[in-house]
Amino acid sequence: MQRRLAAEFLGTFWLVFGGCGAAVFSAAFPQYGIGFTGVAFAFGLTVLTMAYAVGHISGGHFNPAVTLGLWAAGRCANKHVLPYIAVQLAGAICASAVLWTIASGQPGWEPKGFAANGYGALSPGHYSIGACFLTELILTFFFLMIIVGTTSKGAAVGFAGIPIGLGLTLIHLIAIPVTNTSVNPARSTAPALFAGGAYIGQLWMFWLAPLAGAMLAGYLARILYGPADVIDTVVTRARPA
Template sequence: MTTDVAAPTPVKAPAEFSVVAKLVAEAFGTFLLAYAGLGVALFSSPSSAPIPTPFAVGLSIAVGIAAVGHVSGGHFNPAVTLGLAVAGRTNWRLVPGYIASQLVGGLVGTLILWVTIRTLPSLSSGNSSQTIFTQLSNGFDDLSPSKFPMAAGLLAEVVATAAFVAVILFVTSKRAVKGMAPWAIGLGLAILVQAIAPITNASLNPARSTATAVFAQGNAFGQLWLFWVAPLLGAVLTGLIFRGFGSPDELHGATAGGVEDLTAEATRDDGTRVSETAVAVADAEQGRAAARPTEGGEASGAAAAPEEPGREEAGREEAGRAPERTAEDDAREFFDKDR
């Protein structure tokens, strides 16, 4: 008589959000950045709204990631999307749609600010509103807050964006502290914006630069190219470094929201596309079922093989021997000792 052991309940992989939901989430997050972050820069004063502009920009990103990061990954920035794709954290098929959604979200947020400014009688003329958005836009030479040249602006934007993408990649690593990603990313952005604001008015985001340049004077739009080239270049450099030296199991392992990347897909034998998480769960369950003893006391799918002489003693000696430690084991123990 055998005792049946109840099979463990399979863990259902979370359903992947549709592409439309991801695009809407990216548009919403970029809208929040443009409307809230740039709105503080436009309307705040130390007496009525004492939040500094860099902190408001970083806080808007953190809130956006916490709100919809589980849907799309919470990029809200074409440079971040490209950098994560190069690093292997985002599927390339999503990159064009993400960038288009980010541009739309940023333009809508800035359009609302522009309409709000035009309601003031003293600022109802087109020249006045354009002047305000020119001061809010990114630039170099005469449009730089401290009159820095183009070379300084290019260097500052490349380095700052590379550092920002590095923060995102590290804080969303599988070994990172869970739940800290939105706030670490937001605070990191706030620090970097504060650092280079006197040089270029701090872009780090082509969608943000485009959103303000559209409503600014022509010279601001003429300098927009730098605020596409520099952030994208910095993001690609960081992505390549991470791809070359990062752990292979980090590929498609996390998103900017600090959750599992549900955009990575695999294909079943019947052609059905499912998430890699679902495939891993199914494979693990199939392995447990194959190893479970049947009523005859044998493992399913295999016949019992006769024991070779001396094999049982050798097995006991092997089981009592401690496994050899490697340098990788020592490193893992060092990083995991406090977890």
């Protein structure tokens, strides 16, 4: 279990540090030219790289919604759920703390939203709460369907990390203007704690919508894909826990 938790901590740290770091550092400077597209690829690459680096140890969840969704699909053992979520949050918060420390080393730096998620006035495009909720619900649903489908029996062995990483990239290309893209409560919680104020007040939605979407996908996956062993990795496919 300790190896699993360490892998989840490192994977979630890298996701937040890489994805949010691209938003805080590179996207803040138009002359670098990465924009929304660069940030979307940064998030996808974090999952792709860590899926292959530590996915064979913990399953490569790096996201409480993924953990709950796989549990709903019968592919994550009960004993792993709460410990995984705890270390995912810890990894995300540590990554945000490091980002804050680095970013504050620049003279005159202002945190602004610090890559946090939001709706209404805090949405990059000022989308309504209903639009943001629906976006997060649907995108998390399909993210879980990609994860479950590519790690099911009959899927190509050893390649799941690629569609999962590209799927997360696509999700960000869609949702950055709407919510700044969550689909991951740990990713949302950590930056919000540093951005403070209204961002913390809106966190409820970036837990509720992703968890609901993930669990809906998990229950549907039981019908689509049938019985499966508890999944151990997004890279090499299912084996008993």
